[in-house]
Amino acid sequence: MLRSERERQRRAVREAAGWLALLEAGEASAHELELLQEWRAADAEHERAWQAASQLQQRFAAVPSRLAMASLQPADRGRRIALRQLLGLAV
Structure with a gap:
């Protein structure tokens, strides 16, 4: 894959993430939805x-809130590894 093609894909992914963040915040106007x-x-x-x-957002939404919150709390190294593996399986 050409470098310019990879850069184009990365830019599209960043832009998609920005659009998704706007929608998830619940602040998108009708005009912004049209722009999307x-x-x-x-x-x-x-x-x-x-x-x-x-699709990634839907997968994260399917993670139980208890598990998601636990992954944000400070934990010992072994627990973090286990949670990371569990989240990887969920995704």
């Missing part, structure tokens, strides 16, 4: 990035 649709339609790479970000 235009962004997705403008480039197949945008749509691929959007789909990947949406």
Whole structure:
């Protein structure tokens, strides 16, 4: 894969993450929703990035809140490793 192609993909992923964050914050206006649709339609790479970000968000949403909160708390090294592995399996 060419470097410029990788950069293009990374940019699309960053932009998709920004759009997803805006939607998750619940602050997207009707105009911004329209801009999102235009962004997705403008480039197949945008749509691929959007789909990947949406799927990842859905997977994280499926993680039980107790487990998610536990992973944010300070823990000993062994517990962190176990939680990381468990989260990896969930994803």
